[in-house]
Structures are given as C-alpha cells and as structure tokens.
Amino acid sequence: MTQRANGSPWWAPARHADRRGFLAARAAVARDLRALFAAAGFTEVETAILQVSPGNEIHLHAPSTQVTDAAGARFTRYLRTSPEFACKKLLAAGEQRIVEFARVFRDREAGDLHLPEFTMLEWYRAGEGLEAVIADTLAVVLAAARATAITTFNFRGRSADPFAAPERLTVADAFARHAAVDLLSTISAGEGDRDRLAGLAAPLIKVAADDTWSDIFSKLLVTFVEPQLGNGRITVLSDYPAPEAALARLSRNDARVAERFELYACGVELANGFAELTDAAEQRRRFAEAMDEKERRYGERYPIDDDFIAAVAEMPEASGVALGFDRLVMLAAGARRIDDVVWTPGARS
Template identity: 60%
Template structure:
C-alpha cells in the first residue's frame, strides 16, 4: 500500500466514493427541479463579504482585498449567504434559493467541513411554518433519489415519510433534562445565569463556574437534548429562547421565545430556520450584543454590515432557512463522514 492509496483522489478510494457523489448530483437535481416548480429563483451570492455574520460562535476566514489604490482592506468569506439574500428580498425578489459554498473556521469532523454547501431559501410574506413543509419535501426527495426508505447516520435511522415531531426547546429541556428553561429568561431578552446554573446543579449536569447562560444552554442542548432528536421520525425543535435567535422575530404569544427552529434527523441537525427579523434598530442591538459576547469569549469581533441594516428597513416580512446540503446527502446515502460526499474535500 502506498501513501496515496487512502487519499480521496486515489483511483481506488474514488471508486468507492463515486456512487455517493453521483447520488449527491441526483439529490441536487431533484431539489432544483422542486424549487423551480414552486416558483423559486436560484441566485448565486458572492462569497467575499464585508461581514461574515455577527453571531457569537460563528468563526470566519479573513482575507485582504487590495484595491486599485494599493490599500488592503479586510474582507471575509461568508459563513452563510444570508445577508446578500436579504438584500435581494429588499430589492424585490420574493422566492429565492441558493446552493452556496460557505466557509466556517474552527469546524472539522465527521459532520463538519471548513468549506461546505449550504442550501438556503427564503419565502417573502410567508409564515415560518411553511418552511417545515419545504424541509420534509427535501428529505423525501433525497430519499427517493437514492432509493432509501429511511435516512441513516451510523446506527441511527429516521423515516422521512413519517409526520415529523414538533417540540419546543422548552419542552425538550423539560423532557430530556428536567430543566425549566423559560424560567431563566424574560420577555425583554434578559437571562438569569445563576438560576440556570442552580437547575443544572440539581439535575447533575456538569458545567463550569464561569459558564454564561448561553454556554449552559448549549451544554444541555448538546449533551442531554440533541442525542434524543430525530430518531424514528424527524424532529422540528421549535421556539428557541429569544436570546438564542439573533436574526428571528419574537413570538407574538410569548416574547421570551422566537420564531426559530432547527430540523433534526438521526440525531443530526440539518437545518436552521427563522421568521426573519426586519427591524433594523432591533437587529443592530442584537448584533452589537453578540459582538460584545464574541469579544469576551474569543477576543475578536466582525464588522456590522450597514447595508444589510438599511435593506432590512424595506425588506418584506419573510421566512428563511439554511440546510446543510452535504449532511442531507450523508443521511440519504448512509455515508459516515461528510468528506465521503464532497467531490473534492477541503484540506
């Protein structure tokens, strides 16, 4: 065996991967056809942006753009095409979708690649629940394209043709961790880290003394909740606490929560959807708060895209969602690692 035999471009390794890659193409073709039939326009946002996004735990790749004047300016590879697509909604588009290459730093593993494909789509003047049906249609199309009756990740399986389970984050925390999450946040966006810490201690969930409220939420979600989601049937984890939904509208019936959901199948998070926030003043406040936390946690911040805030002022009400396309292919083909379904995996 030579050193090249297990590299993705070795003939033997490629022969093993090729059926998965051809399945990827069939899935993508099926989704494109469905989107076109539903009246979506496919768009192609540029990857190089002024701001890569303003969420605390998203990490971007930075580069230097040298202008005609010879001056270098920091630019970023986008972590999502979201900002550009919202500007297109402001411009007058009403149903748009993109298969976008995106880049996220500090992410590498079986389910993560530093460069991957995100399927992102938006519906103007539509409730965010409409995205639930879109997601289920995509899962079924992916299964049909591969002849699968169930989605699979390692030992976990899920029936994409069964009706999904819809579960609020608060319900999930109570059910799987015995935590009353909403008792630790208020309708103005405030959180009570001490109260959540006390609940974690009573539940026997390990956490660090300097963990903030968001850190503890992420710990419980990752360790106690997510492993139970999307088994047997899809789970729609809905109504995130408002402090964990920087880009979403608050829920009309409970301002402690927001119109944000995540889609899970086989314990794998596949998509993140929102009833989009269009108030530029509130959006600026949330971005600034996220960057304060990012500076505290990671010692860096990203610029705020002022053109996005200007666009939000004229953007129509809309719902939008991002789905990890490569992960969808993984589950439809049963591939154990994301690199198995990328034509040319990043280094």
C-alpha cells in the first residue's frame, strides 16, 4: 500500500476529495490546450514509450526493461525521458506541426517539482523559428490560467502574473544582473573556458577541482539566477551558452550562444525550447561526448539511436518546446506540490 506521511493513501476517499479540485483543474487545462493546438493547425500524435535510447543527456537517467520477442530473444529497451526522438522522426517523415501529451520517465528525481513518471507537453513547428514557439509557450501559459480562472501563480512565497507582459532576458544578461558574472567572456568558438569561469565564480560558490564548465554554470544558475526568474511576471530566458546547447543549433549571429530558451514562473522552470539542430554529424558528436561524460560521472551510458541520427539528416529546419504539463497545472490550480495534480501519485513513494 502506497501511503503519505500522515498514513492516508492517496486513494482514501477523504484524501481524494481534498485533491479533486486540482484534478478537475488538470482536466480543464488539458481540454483547453488541446483546443488551442488544434486551432493552430497542430496534429496530436502518440509516440512509443519504449525506445532504443531514452536520450543522451548527461544528467537524465531512465528506467529500462527487458523485452522478449516472439522467437524468445531478449533485448533492452528504455522508458523515454522525452518523446523528442520520435517526434523529430515524424518531422523527417513530413509532418509540419505536431503536439504530444507524452508520459515520460526519469530515475533519480523526486521532490515537490519532480516525479519519476510525469506528463511532458511537447510540440514542434517545421520551417518556423524560435520566436514562433516562444509565442506558443506564452499562449499555453495564458490558456492554462484562463482554464482555471486563476489570476496569480504562487509557489514557495513567490508570485507571477501570467497575464502581464513577460520579461525577456538573455542568459548572459541574467548572470550579469544576478551574479555579476560576465558569462560570455568564458566562451570561445562554442567551448567554455573552465578555468576562467571558475575564477569568476570562486568568490560566489564552492568550485570543486573536478567541476567542469557546465557544473560551474549550473551552480551559479541554480544559486543566483533561477530564484530571480518569473517573479512578478513570466520570464523568457534566451540565448543559452553554446556549451549548454543540447539539441539546439548555435546562433547564426553569435557562436557563443545557442538558439535555446527556457520559461520560468515563480522561480519554476516550465518549458525548454530549441531551434532544432539538423546537422547529423554534429548531433552524433555531442551525444558521444555527453555519454563519455555520463560514464565518467555515473558509470553508465545509453546507446545512440542511429535511426534518430539518420532522421536528423533528413529533418527540415524546425523549432520545438518541451513543457512540464504537471508543473503548469500545479501553478494554474494553486496546488503546493506536483503530486497534488496527478491522478495516481503513488509511484513516487
């Protein structure tokens, strides 16, 4: 029996009654977002959960399972951390605008904002740039607020007006404003100068001898920058540094930054969007480097999906966003933690 600390399981009628309003809000937000995307010409898709590779990011960890085929052969499949690989294959196939309410899975994550199984709202626009999906993301936030008739998002003592004009801020400007760090001075030719960033960060945080540029960046971001984002109004944080490009292409105007943004409300990251990388060789290189680092840190690595790499080579220019649906509902419903807004929250315990 899965129970909360107070001894009452989530399915106890009294506890369910307490949560019922949040769950009704979830249904209302899902309904209105489906209508929003349908009106904009998106096709809702359903892609497979079991994948050859769950993704190739250093710090994301995926559950795996053994699958047996009809002949009795056994092979490993991973529960996806995102529907991204499958969705991009659909773009390569010719789809133009797609959206998915995807069940995704991540090990080693728990807390008021994390669940091992959650819903990722992910969508893509072929042939359109990052500003188009930034506009989509802001429209999604507004639609969620309207669906629940909430006027202010609140979380851990912070508030944000979803109807106010959003703050637009580059990562470099955010670091300068909130940490007094000249971030771009530590990047050259798409690579981070670890020692220079360590020198700038040393008066502010503890820098370990084996910290990489990305480690130091993340420590500064989490400590000084993220708590200041989405306070009073939504923040769109753009122009991520090139070492943090992930699956985004580098800016055509400045190779020190990538065409990537994140959206915050009340210090909570809600969405992560890219102008998508379509260089297959570069994508393979990034994945290989990431898996080498993952193995160094965690003693594990995930396979590279060769079929995905082949699709990247055929994919049109596109932009896409991954948005934490449960987090958005939590804010729009006025809930205090993410498992208040999922129907069966027991898997975390």
